[in-house]
Amino acid sequence: MSGAHSSVRKVDASRADCQAITEILDRVGDKWTVMVVRALEQRPLRYNEIQRVVDGISQRMLTLTLKGLERDGLVSRTMYPTIPPRVDYELTELGNRLMVPLQSLYDWAVKHRPAMLAARKRFAEKERLAGAQQKRFATAK
Amino acid sequence: MSGAHSSVRKVDASRADCQAITEILDRVGDKWTVMVVRALEQRPLRYNEIQRVVDGISQRMLTLTLKGLERDGLVSRTMYPTIPPRVDYELTELGNRLMVPLQSLYDWAVKHRPAMLAARKRFAEKERLAGAQQKRFATAK
DNA sequence: CTGAATCCACCAAGATACTG
DNA sequence: CAGTATCTTGGTGGATTCAG
Numbered sequence: 001m002s003g004a005h006s007s008v009r010k011v012d013a014s015r016a017d018c019q020a021i022t023e024i025l026d027r028v029g030d031k032w033t034v035m036v037v038r039a040l041e042q043r044p045l046r047y048n049e050i051q052r053v054v055d056g057i058s059q060r061m062l063t064l065t066l067k068g069l070e071r072d073g074l075v076s077r078t079m080y081p082t083i084p085p086r087v088d089y090e091l092t093e094l095g096n097r098l099m100v101p102l103q104s105l106y107d108w109a110v111k112h113r114p115a116m117l118a119a120r121k122r123f124a125e126k127e128r129l130a131g132a133q134q135k136r137f138a139t140a141k
Numbered sequence: 142m143s144g145a146h147s148s149v150r151k152v153d154a155s156r157a158d159c160q161a162i163t164e165i166l167d168r169v170g171d172k173w174t175v176m177v178v179r180a181l182e183q184r185p186l187r188y189n190e191i192q193r194v195v196d197g198i199s200q201r202m203l204t205l206t207l208k209g210l211e212r213d214g215l216v217s218r219t220m221y222p223t224i225p226p227r228v229d230y231e232l233t234e235l236g237n238r239l240m241v242p243l244q245s246l247y248d249w250a251v252k253h254r255p256a257m258l259a260a261r262k263r264f265a266e267k268e269r270l271a272g273a274q275q276k277r278f279a280t281a282k
Numbered sequence: 283c284t285g286a287a288t289c290c291a292c293c294a295a296g297a298t299a300c301t302g
Numbered sequence: 303c304a305g306t307a308t309c310t311t312g313g314t315g316g317a318t319t320c321a322g
Contacts, residue, residue, distance in 0.1 A: 014179060014182065014183070017179060017243075017244075017247050018175065018176050018179050020247050020250035020251055020254065021175050021179075021243055021246055021247050021250060022172075022175055022176065023250060023254075024246050024247075024249065024250045025166070025169070025170050025175060025246070028166070029166050029170030029171075030170075030314080030315090031163075031314080031315070032315090034159065034162050034163055034166060035159050035163065038158060038159050038162075046283085046284090047283070047284055047285075048283065048284080058315075058316055058317075059284085059285070059286095060285095060286090060287090060315075060316075060317085060318095061314090061315060061316080062285095063284085063285060063286075064314095064315090070264065071260070071261055071264045072257045072260055072261055072264075073256060073257055073259070073260025073261070073263075073264075074257075074260075079284095083283090084283045084284080085283055085284060085285090085322080086283075086284085087283085087284060087285085094253055094256055094257070094260070097249065097253065098249060098253075100245065100249065101242065101245040101246040101248070101249045102158075102162055103158075104241065104242040104245035104246075105162055105165050105166070105242040105245075105246070106158050106161050106162050106165075107242070108165065108238065108239060108241065108242045109161035109162060109164060109165045110161055112235055112238065112239075113161070113164070115214060115235055116168075116213045116214055116215075116235070118214070119212070119213055119214025119215075119235070120212055120213055120214070122214075123211065123212045123213075123214075171294075171295095172294080172295070173295095187303085187304090188303070188304050188305075189303065189304075199295080199296060199297075200304080200305070200306090201295075201296075201297090201305095201306085201307095202294090202295065202296080203305095204304085204305060204306080205294095205295090220304095224303095225303045225304080226302085226303055226304060226305090227303075227304085228303085228304065228305090
């Protein structure tokens with residue numbers, strides 16, 4: 001923070017925003033993290049419970065995802081050395097607070113998904129027409 | 142699920158949330174989309190201007206990212222058939238509204254990044270100790 | 283039950299060169 | 303200036319097997 005110069009700060013913040021958002025997106029933007037986090041939203045779960053809830057996730061990916069979440073302090077891991085062994089995973093407070101921006105994304109998704117789908121349909125149509133045009137010139141090869 | 146409607150709806154919503162969030166994360170969660178969107182936040186930009194602002198993006202990736210954004214109606218493309226050619230890219234209103242949840246993510250990132258980094262450091266330390274333990278048994282390769 | 287380890291397939295993304 | 307085309311590669315994730 002080099003000063004309170006509003007116009008300058010706006011530009012700087014824009015760059016910093018990129019960094020920060022990209023960083024968070026890298027953490028939660030993979031295939032399974034969000035689904036696992038949401039699975040744990042309601043209550044702590046055991047390893048196999050998560051696998052059942054998430055549905056489709058492999059053991060490998062579940063283990064990797066959980067380890068990543070634990071690593072970043074979003075999920076806590078509690079091991080009970082019983083037989084058979086039992087491990088509980090639970091959202092930390094940090095993990096719980098992540099739900100807020102995630103909810104914000106969800107709201108956006110619900111609200112604007114129809115518009116996005118419509119746009120995609122329009123785009124596909126335009127592309128189809130353009131493709132037909134192209135074909136008349138792509139004679140050789 | 143025999144209880145009140147509220148609890149049932151909560152579970153159902155949880156699944157739907159996953160879908161929606163994952164879907165949006167798939168759109169904006171790639172390497173460049175967010176950076177391009179934020180580059181366009183302030184004002185429309187030309188192709189080369191974006192490439193300069195984003196810094197590090199290749200022509201190929203810029204083209205692909207822009208096409209994806211245009212496809213989903215988040216960015217509009219305006220071509221001026223002058224010489225040399227000129228193409229402006231501009232956030233649509235849909236694209237602009239995406240800034241809201243992105244800002245929410247940014248806020249979370251700024252607020253909780255220190256905690257995440259601290260957690261990661263602690264985790265690395267614990268892992269290092271565990272790794273030392275392991276080594277004593279990993280005699281034969 | 284809760285993982286770790288290995289192998290493999292696929293795709294996003296980078297580098298480079300070319301085009302209108 | 304604004305892309306497209308082709309090749310290559312590194313990482314993500316799936317399937318399977320082994321272990322405590």
